[in-house]
Amino acid sequence: VLGNKPALVEFYAPWCGHCKNLEPIYAQLGESYASKKDKVLIAKADADTHRELASRFGIRGYPTIKWFPKGIDEVPEDYSGGRDLESLRMYVEEKTGTRGTVKKVVSHVEVLTDRDFEDKVRKEWTGKGKNVLVEFYAPWCGHCKNLAPTYEKLAADFVNDMDVIVAKVDATVEKAVAQKYGVSGYPTLKFFAAHSTEPQEYSGGRSEQELINYINKHAGTARAPGGKLLANAGRITTLDSIASQFAALAPSTTDDEKKVLLQDGLKKANDLLTTDKNAKHYVRVFEKTQESPDFIASESARLAKIIQSGTMTPTKLDEFSIRHNIISAFVAPQAEQDDELERDEL
Known part of the structure; x- marks a missing residue:
């Protein structure tokens, strides 16, 4: 499949949590180079199913990302950079001199500040029956960068649910609200239920499915990844x-x-x-x-x-x-x- 073209290959396992977190980021990377397949390939291999292939390239953990300079027969080098979209894109660009085209995403994530947090979350939203999930993040945080595309998808999934808001706060800038809610690490996710007085801290997985399951359970919604409704939606x-x-x-x-x-x-x-x-x-x-x-x-x-x-x-x-x-x-x-x-x- 690779031929003699340079390629970035992710070796993953379907059950791996880190692989699931990387999936939307890696998919965006692939989309950004979709029109440049004559120059570079963005590929992935199920190392759990294709164990001989995984053994051949010394795959011992998931996900493992390797750079193949001239196809699969060349000795690859390990990728050890960040797992956010920008780090991966810059790596491929440095290796090939080819810039990927990253599509501008229309964001459905609400941006909050020290100035408007209480008015929006407490009065305008939860005070009127809405449920709010808030991410407190830092721009330099690698885990935050990894979560970003999944969080955007999550917001898009619930865009038609008028009683669910997905929001974020730059905790390095909006320090007062971050301090008020005890934010000490990044990313920190807190769920403000409708008419509640105190938020719940989210401590589950960070995949799209896991975040959707949490909101469905606590907000009484019935969404699936991609924004479609589950089979129980609307039923009495x-x-x-x-x-x-x-x-x-x-x-x-x-x-x-x-x-x-x-x-x-x-x-x-x-x-x-x-x-x-x-x-x-x-x-x-x-x-x-x-x-x-x-x-x-x-x-x-x-x-x-x-x-x-x-x-x-x-x-x-x-x-x-x-x-x-x-x-x-x-x-x-x-x-x-x-x-x-x-x-x-x-």
Whole structure:
């Protein structure tokens, strides 16, 4: 694959935490040199799967990054620089004389200062029901640089959740707020829950998935990496119980018996309209299924097709995903699995 071109190669293991942290940075590096593949390659190899290859190049830890001056047959040299995007980019540029094109990222991370921290976090955000994750960082900190692209992705993942804010503070400049919240190392992540008086310090992993899991748990959201919604987004447990009962009805169930169950569900969904905005989607399913027995199957397929089309705004995608999640509660487990397979094939 490398031929006789110079290449930077990351040897990684899928289970390695440091590799997961490096992944978005290394992907950005690859993107910056995507149009220069005739001059240099940015590559990676799963050293856990390809153990002979790893043994050949003396890989003993993950991630290991090596520079191959003229393809794989040349003796490589170890890369020992920083694992932030700028350090890696400068290294490749020094080796090849070729500058990578780093795309400017539109940031969804809120920047806070000593002057506005309390007003925004305490009054404007948490005081009004929003949850805020704040990173206290130092510009010179290597771990902060490694976290930066993941943190940007995290902010983008939650951009459609009005009750979640991802923010950062340069603790070397905004010293008063850093001192107030006991920041002594970098990066320090603190979570300010809605209507809370004291923040929680985040001590988990720094991968996109781990940070998303934490926010989902503490803010009641249902996001996945990339910003899509999880299958449980929008679902209401009490109404799901009735929906699953309907899905489990035997073929011999009479129309009158079905109607009794659907009307019970409709009444309970209507009772929740003022407290849960997603109850209206259950109301529609309970009503339409009484009118047409085929509604659930046809609507589920229609929504899946719309979602797969990829032609809508993120806000609309959320709306249709929630509607599909809800109608899936009315589908028997095997039929729902078949529907998911069909969506994957579209």
